[in-house]
Every structure is written in C-alpha cells, then in structure tokens.
Amino acid sequence: MLSLKSSLILVAYVIIFLTGLPANLLALRAFLGRVRQPQRAPIHILLLSLTLADLLLLLLLPFKIIEAAYEFTWKLPEIICAITGFGFYSSIYWSTWLLAGISIERYLGVAFPVQYKLSRRPLYGVIAALISWIMSFGHCTIVIIVQYWNKTQEATNKDEITCYENFSPGQLDLVLPVRLELCLVLFLIPMVVTIFCYWRFVRIMLTQPHVGAQRRRRAVGLAIVTLLNFLVCFGPYNVSHLVGFYTKKSPQWRAEAVVFSSLNASLDPLLFYFSSSDVRRAFGKGLQILRHRSSTLSGRKGREIAEMANGDKGASQVEGAASSDFTTD
Template sequence: MEIVELESNIISPEKMAPKGLVLAVYIFAFVTGLPSNLLACYSFLRKVRQNPVPIDILLLNLTISDLFILFFLPFKMVEAALDNTWPLPYFLCPLANFLFYSSIYLSTLFLMGVSVERYLCVAHPVKHKLNRRPTYAKVASLFFWLLACSHCLSIVYVVEYYEGTDKKTDDNSTCYENFTAGQLRIVLPFRLELCIVLFLIPFIITLFCYISVIRILTSMPNIKPQKKQRAVALALATVVNFSLAFAPYNISHIVGFIQNKNPSWRVETFFLTSLNTTLDPVIFFFSSATIRRAFTDFWLRICSTSASPCCLVCCRTPKTDAKEERAGQVSVSNMLAGSSTPTPFTRSGISEN
C-alpha cells in the first residue's frame, strides 16, 4: 500500500507549469526583489538604530523574512531547471525548505502585525501614541519568529526523516515532494494547521484592519484625496500579496487534506510565493516615509548618471515628493508609518495637515 501511495504522489512533468515560466518568475523575483529588499533592510536598520518605532521594527523583520526567500531562490532555480529534481547534497534539501516555508509564514505574520499597527494609529491615534513602546514590537517579532520557525522546523525535519527513505542516495530524487502513506498521515494535518493558524487567521485580521483604516479615512473630509489614495493603494498591495503569493499555496494544504494526498498542482504554487519579495517593497514604499526617501534618493542617483530626457522627466515626481517630505508637513501616511514626531490632533484625532 505504501508503494502505491508513494507512486500516486509523484508529480509528472506534464502536470507542472512550463519550466520556462517558472524560471522566468524566479529570475524576475530575484532581480527585482534582492536590490529593493537590501535597500529597505539597510534603511530600516539605520532608522531602528537611530530612533526605533514599532512600525520600523516590524518592517525590518518583514524585510529579513523576504531575504530568506531570496537567498533560497537559486536552489529553486536549479531544481526547476532540472525538472523538479534535486541534484544538490541531500542535507541542503530540508535546510532550504525550512528557510523557504519559514519565510512564507513569517511574511504573513509580519504583514498582519503591520496592519494592526496602522489600524491602531488611525482608529486610536492619541491612546496609541501615548502607549506605543518599541519593546512591544520586539516581543511580537520574537513571538512571530518562534511561532513560524518552530512549526516549519518540525514539519520539514520530522517528515523528511520519518520512516527513512532511500532518497538520500538517489541523485535524481525530488526534494520534499513524494511521501509514503505514513508520512502523509503526518504532513497533511500539519499543513492544514499551518494554513489556518499562520495564513487564514492573519489574512482575516489584515483585511479587517485595512477595511477599517479605509473606512475611517474616507469619512474625514479634511484628509487630502492623494493621502486617501495612498492608503487604498497600500491596502490593495497587501491584499494582492496575500491573494497572489500565499493563497494558492495554502489552498493546496486544504485540498490535500480533503483528498488525502499531495495535490499534483501544488508544485506550481511555489513560484508564485516568490512574488512576495517583489510586492513587499511596494508595501514598504506606501507605509514608510523612510523607504520613500531611500527609494527616491536611489532613483535620483540613477537619474543623475543618465542623460536620457525620459529619465529626467521621470525624476520630477520623486523629487517633488522628497521636497514635500523634507518640508516637515505631517501627513496621514507619516502617521501610518509610525513617525516619532509629535502629531497635533484635531477633534477627530487626525492632523489636518
């Protein structure tokens, strides 16, 4: 029975997404995600050292979780190029998958934490500013890391070495894909638990927070339209991130538990998760004035080295935005970013600037 079950879970090449498409998505995520996340990580690290605020601490940890995926992507590129086989040393298989799965659920948890921070800033601005402590964000970050890593460490190493298989000596074996019946009895319920606790609950909380933020901001006539648009764009970027990068992969957990087998299309959801590394910098840009300045300065340096008229025209908007931010005007976006500058509140609790 175990042999039959194992064979039924082998992923045939015909059922997989085209190899060229998978490699293209991985390369796109790596080329766009690595420089933007390294720049964001450097900017947040400097900001946290100078003046730590909760939102910057959460975003710094989110950036680090993205770098986990990016450092793992070359392994996935090699695997995809060789038709989903694992030619690398066997001990790298569980290690690489541990980093991969941990980074997925670290991202969902920290995206949830960022949404809660923004909701508190908008819904309860005065109370939140008085009670805001960087220690709370540090404790929450430590809890998220322990929660995600402990779950993924258990499922990857326990399942991979359960009922020892002969994959260690098979040069053309797959990595963490084909399971025996005994392994499936462990991995399928565990995946369902991961989906509910580390994806579904954070997604619901994130939706509630952003819907509430948009509802509150749109009900205030004294808020500039571009500020409301920025808040809506921020919410949409986060929802798209959850829906495109994480939802298909976690839906495969539910389908696999119901069908009591490894879904054949589950492999195709892997390359979608890498798009998280490209979408998160968009979230950073809308949520943090620090990142907007860093990206603006970086773009201006590129433009200053180019004599292209098109590039000079494109630089006009970032330059204008940078001047507005340096003017010291307090905006809703700065408040959402957790600015440490005291904010004058109106009767509604939001600055009129």
C-alpha cells in the same frame, strides 16, 4: 531540454530574484536608518522584520532555481534540501503574521491616534516580531522532521531524488494534518485579522475630512497591496494544503503555488513604498542614480546632476520629517 512547466517556473524565480533583491535591500537600508532614530515605533520594527523575511526567501531562491533547472530533481546534498525548505517556508509564514501585525498597528494609529502615540513602544514591535518568528519557524520544523522521517525518498535511482515533494504513505499521514494546521493558524487567522484591520483603517481614512487626498490614496494602495499578498501570493499555496488534506495526497500544481508565494518578496516593496517616506526617498534616489548613470552614457551628465540636486531638495521639502505613520490627528 526543460519542460514548459519547469521553464516557466525557472523564469518566474529569476524575475522574482532580480526584482525583489535590490528593492528589499533598498528598503532594508531605509528601515535600518529609521530604527536607529529616537522616535521609532513598533511599526518600524515590524516593517524591518518583514524586509528580513523577504531577504531570507530571496537568498534561498537560487536553490529553488537550481531545482527547477533540473526538472525538480534534487542534485545538491540532502541537508541543503532540509535547510532550504525550512528557511523558505518559514519565511512565507513569518510574513503572514508580520503583515497582520502591521495591519493592527495601522488600525490603532488611525482609530486611537492619541492613545497610540502615548503608549507605543519599540519593545512591542520586537515582541510581536519574535512571536511571529517563533510561530512560523517552530511550525516549519516539520520540513526537517519529515525530511528524515523513515527517509523522504524512496527512489532507487539517485538521479530521481526530489526535495520535499514525493512522500511515502506514512509520511503523508504526518505531513497533511500539519499542512492543514499551517493553513488555519498561519494563513487564515492572520488574513482575517488583516482584512478586518484594513477595512476599518481605510474606512476611517476616507471618512475623515482633514485627511489629505495623497494620504488617502496611500492608505487604499497599502490595503490593496496587502490583500493581493494574501490572496494572490499566499492563497494558492495554502489552498493546496486544503486540497491535499482532502485528497490525501500533494496536488500536482503545488510547485506553481510555491512560485506565487515567492512573488510576495517582489510585492512587499510596494507595501514599503506606501508605508514609509524613508522608503519612498530611498527608491526615488535609487531611480535618480540609475537615470544619472544612463545619462552619462548619452552625454547629459551635467544636466542630470542638477536635476538630482533639485529632486532631492524638493523631496525633502515635500516629505518633511521621516515617518511611516498614518494618523488622523
């Protein structure tokens, strides 16, 4: 029988997977359509990259579910542990710098709207996404290195093998300083950049008299969701790095902190919703399809089809051209 800790983590992972996967797939479809359009901007590339980072984490989440189901003993081949850890933690830190890049784009778009529109190039978004990818995946190669550094496991019983949890003193001498660097370079710096940019972004949006109330609410919502991402999702996991470096051992609550980091994949779709009219339309149509299917079972098929048609027409009239830009001009 599973312990309470393993049961709660297992349920949390399942909920994150079931909520995050469909939402991110809808967002992926919307952003792929957006980047194919002529007037794409760096922000669209960054949002698409953030969706891919979330999907990578979600596709690896079943392995974490299996791990929790077996009380955090690793029953799969060791190479799967290394690959899962590498991709899982890389996706987390890929997201932090992508969020920072998105915040910079938002700030430039409202602070210097004319210069931003004249100078923005999709190539800049590609370069920023590649730099963040190289930084995150490059740093997280430590996961694979440590996995085979003097052999990660010291357990004599094969059934007691864990994945990237129990380290020898020699391995901790390598792991703990690298985790501290991860916290500083891939969490603290992008968080400071993001807080500064969104503070300026929201302040400009709220003080401009010609900015509508709906756009102001979306700006505030965007800033709040991003701040929650850093504080609630990424914060506990990176604090565990600081605690581990100070105490010279991995904290006992590190597994729970990893769950909060995974929650990022379910929270990002809210960011996409506030950021892009394409995603808002995609989510709206998805909800309409669900309502239509449920109404079919209750005999209201004809009326719901008419409501879907009217809803699509109204959405297109309200939203207008597809855009994900916040500008003050």
